Amino acid sequence: MLTFEEKLDIIDNFPELERKEVSLGRVNYHFEESVMDKKNVVYHLHPNGNGFVYAEYVDGYETDNRGMVNIRDFSAEELKNIVRASIDSLSTLPEDEWDDLEEEFINVENQTLTLVYDFGLFNIYAGEMLDGTFPTYNEAIDYLEQEGFKRK
Numbered sequence: 402m403l404t405f406e407e408k409l410d411i412i413d414n415f416p417e418l419e420r421k422e423v424s425l426g427r428v429n430y431h432f433e434e435s436v437m438d439k440k441n442v443v444y445h446l447h448p449n450g451n452g453f454v455y456a457e458y459v460d461g462y463e464t465d466n467r468g469m470v471n472i473r474d475f476s477a478e479e480l481k482n483i484v485r486a487s488i489d490s491l492s493t494l495p496e497d498e499w500d501d502l503e504e505e506f507i508n509v510e511n512q513t514l515t516l517v518y519d520f521g522l523f524n525i526y527a528g529e530m531l532d533g534t535f536p537t538y539n540e541a542i543d544y545l546e547q548e549g550f551k552r553k
Contacts, residue, residue, distance in 0.1 A: 402450055402473065402474050403450065403475065403476070403477060403480065404450065405446070405447070405448045405449070405450055407477070408446060408450070408452065408472070408480060409428065409446070411477055411480050411481055411484070412430055412443055412446070412480070412484060415430070415442075415484055415485070415488065417432055417434060417488055418430040418431065418432055418442055418443070418484075418488070419431045419432075419433055423445065425447070426447065426448045427445045427446060427447050427448075427452075428443070428445075428446045429441055429443060429444055429445065429446070430442050430443035430446075432487075432488055432491050434491075434492070434539070435491040435492070436491065436492060436493060436538055436539070437491055439455060439457075439468075439491060440491075441455055442454060442455055442484060442487045442488060442491065443455075443472075443484065444469060446472075450473055451471070451473045452471075452472050452473070453467075453469035453470060453471055453472065454469065454470050454472050454480075454483045454484060454487050455467075455468055455469055455470075455487050455491070456468065456469070456470045456483060456486065456487055456490070457490075458490035458491075459483065459486040459487060459490050462483065470483060492537075492539060493537065493538060493539075499518040499538075500518065502516070502517060502518040502523075502538075503515060503516070503517050503518075504516045504552060504553075505552075505553040506545050506550035506551060506552055506553060507550060507551060507553050508548070508549045508550045508551070509549065512527075512550075513527075513553070514526065514527055514532060514545065514548075514550055516541055516542075516545065518538075522534050522535065522536060523535045523536070523537065523538055523540070523541040525541060525544070525545065
């Protein structure tokens, strides 16, 4: 079993995660770029080695009713794999959740763009005109932010 410090060292190597100290010496790691409401990747990592990783949308793991997997007895490789898989799963919505995606964005000049999921791609429209097409949600959001648009 890995020690608390070894687990911290492994998880600290994921630059996407933000470390948050919580009560009783426990540590959480948040993924602020999550496209879901869920941001906790590592939950209540305790000095005794116990802790949880969110894996509700990760294949191959049995989760509890909160979507968590206990990582107490994980090897270094297993821990790296589940943390990476958790981050990846929070980077994109499950396919069926994209179907109704339509989000509006606005800039300081009150111009509006709409992000829509169409046939496996993320399209940005200015009215009825196609402004851009992206393979992932995060790439579309990055584009909108770079162009000065914020979610309405």
